[in-house]
Amino acid sequence: MSSSNNEKVISKASPHTVKKFDLIEEYIKSWAQKLMLNEACNGLVFIDCMCSSGMYTDAEGKFVKGTPVRVAEALLDVARTYTQKQVFLYLNDNSKDKIKELKKHLPSDERNFRIVTSVGDGNELLKTIGLQLNQTNHLHFFLLYDPYDASIDWEALLPFFKNWGEVLINHMISDSIRAISQVKNDSAKKKYEGTYLVDDVKKLIPFGSNKAAYEQRLREIIEFLKGYSERKYYIAAFPFFNTKNSLVYDLVHCTSHEAGFKLFKTTAWKTFGDKSSLKNRHGEEGQLMFDFTGESACKPVVDDYCYDVYSIVSYVQDNFCGKKDVPLEDIWSLLDEHPVFPSDGYRSQIKSVLKQDFGAQMLRQKTEKINFSDKRG
Ligand SMILES: C[S@@+](CC[C@H](N)C(=O)[O-])C[C@H]1O[C@@H](n2cnc3c(N)ncnc32)[C@H](O)[C@@H]1O
Incomplete structure (x- = not known):
């Protein structure tokens, strides 16, 4: 003001x-x-x-x-x-x-x-x-x-x-x-x-x-x-x-x-409408870049002053890259410690982006587990 x-x-x-x-x-x-x-x-x-x-x-x-x-x-x-x-x-x-x-x-x-x-x-x-x-x-x-x-x-x-x-x-x-x-x-x-x-x-x-x-x-x-x-x-x-x-x-x-x-x-x-701020990103939200080096699955365009669900998923993917049998609880705990990323209220969205855009495999066992792709997010 x-x-x-x-x-x-x-x-x-x-x-x-x-x-x-x-x-x-x-x-x-x-x-x-x-x-x-x-x-x-x-x-x-x-x-x-x-x-x-x-x-x-x-x-x-x-x-x-x-x-x-x-x-x-x-x-x-x-x-x-x-x-x-x-x-x-x-x-x-x-x-x-x-x-x-x-x-x-x-x-x-x-x-x-x-x-x-x-x-x-x-x-x-x-x-x-x-x-x-x-x-x-x-x-x-x-x-x-x-x-x-x-x-x-x-x-x-x-x-x-x-x-x-x-x-x-x-x-x-x-x-x-x-x-x-x-x-x-x-x-x-x-x-x-x-x-x-x-x-x-x-x-x-x-x-x-x-x-x-x-x-x-x-x-x-x-x-x-x-x-x-x-x-x-x-x-x-x-x-x-x-x-x-x-x-x-x-x-x-x-x-x-x-x-x-x-x-x-x-x-x-x-x-903020499923984002971390009101910053105008001029249409970059939810955009995924293809990585031609082959090191990463697909990279979202991340803005540290306006994260979206893809930024959360990319962070999760980087943390668990290549790991198998990861309990979903471990993902939620990782996010719960993060200063900006939520898990409550976003869990099903995170799971679906992990599966659809980041090649993760959901394993249905007694406790839900997940196999991560070995590419970085
Ligand atoms: C940003 S406005 C507060 C808005 C309010 N918190 C809201 O969300 O509706 C800041 C107010 O703080 C008052 N103010 C600034 N410094 C102050 C101080 N040291 N003690 C008391 N009031 C102060 C100003 O007069 C102004 O009305």
């Missing part, structure tokens, strides 16, 4: 922003259902510490609901279904007018459903909530950290990485790429130094316009902050492209739970 657009109480939401709302809404619906079915979970806490007004207009001037309103409506349904469990929402923005607008669109509190709105610095709010996280036994939190520029206060996020729950960060890479090479004023320098945890912004200049370098730096920071090295932690990142086909930001999902990680990947792929 440009800063002038951000200043408006009801700002314009571009198509990629609406996709962001769709993804978060769908994920929260499934995440809440999954957790509420778990006896050990007493309830949910959703925090959007930079939530804006919850109301936007789209390209045609029609009103579109933003994340806080969508999530509030979805979680109210959940609270009404699971009446013995509690649902809390904390919605904050540093603009008084945006919170005033937001309140017009939020549902009222009910016995087990409560919304707390506030005006102030989202990082300060997180520092206050963060101190109480240990006491919120058996309440599961989801924190959305969604500034409109590349500023991340890691100190505020730290308790959320260490405790049970999930964090979704909007990493505004386009801001970093645009500004870091020419940054002059001290407060802007401090912002980027804080976001990428470097003592001098000049250390970021070699990153240039290399998106992957910024993405990798964010991963390193999260890996470091999640605590002791044996603690399993899952990070899934999905890029968002605008209509000019430029990368605007990554949504980075962080959790200590494999189930949440898998669910987020599947939800993202479904939201």
Whole structure:
């Protein structure tokens, strides 16, 4: 979002922003259902510490609901279904007018459903909530950290990485790429130094316009902050492209739970239409190249910023190339560890592409197994 657009109480939401709302809404619906079915979970806490007004207009001037309103409506349904469990929402923005607008669109509190709105610095709010996280036994939190520029206060996020729950960060890479090479004023320098945890912004200049370098730096920071090295932690990142086909930001999902990680990947792929982003690949999707060297079966045209099912299958084929009697479970486990590729929701498609386009043989035994072709994908 440009800063002038951000200043408006009801700002314009571009198509990629609406996709962001769709993804978060769908994920929260499934995440809440999954957790509420778990006896050990007493309830949910959703925090959007930079939530804006919850109301936007789209390209045609029609009103579109933003994340806080969508999530509030979805979680109210959940609270009404699971009446013995509690649902809390904390919605904050540093603009008084945006919170005033937001309140017009939020549902009222009910016995087990409560919304707390506030005006102030989202990082300060997180520092206050963060101190109480240990006491919120058996309440599961989801924190959305969604500034409109590349500023991340890691100190505020730290308790959320260490405790049970999930964090979704909007990493505004386009801001970093645009500004870091020419940054002059001290407060802007401090912002980027804080976001990428470097003592001098000049250390970021070699990153240039290399998106992957910024993405990798964010991963390193999260890996470091999640605590002791044996603690399993899952990070899934999905890029968002605008209509000019430029990368605007990554949504980075962080959790200590494999189930949440898998669910987020599947939800993202479904939201993007069975792909890993909205990037326009100009018809390259699903294209297979014939390999005249004979080393590979057939190679899909892979784009690291927009994978499709063929990219998943090619990755699987490379991993198991030439292997016989591979249990299907081994394929799903490989994908479950991958930062972008899902297995849930795509298993039959993956099996059929493996068979039809990559020459794999399905063996029907007690447990399904598969013989891989000896060509690379
Ligand atoms: C990208 S919008 C949030 C969109 C919202 N999360 C959604 O999905 O509908 C970013 C908002 O963060 C607010 N903001 C930026 N920095 C903030 C801070 N440090 N504390 C509180 N609000 C902040 C801005 O005023 C803006 O309304």
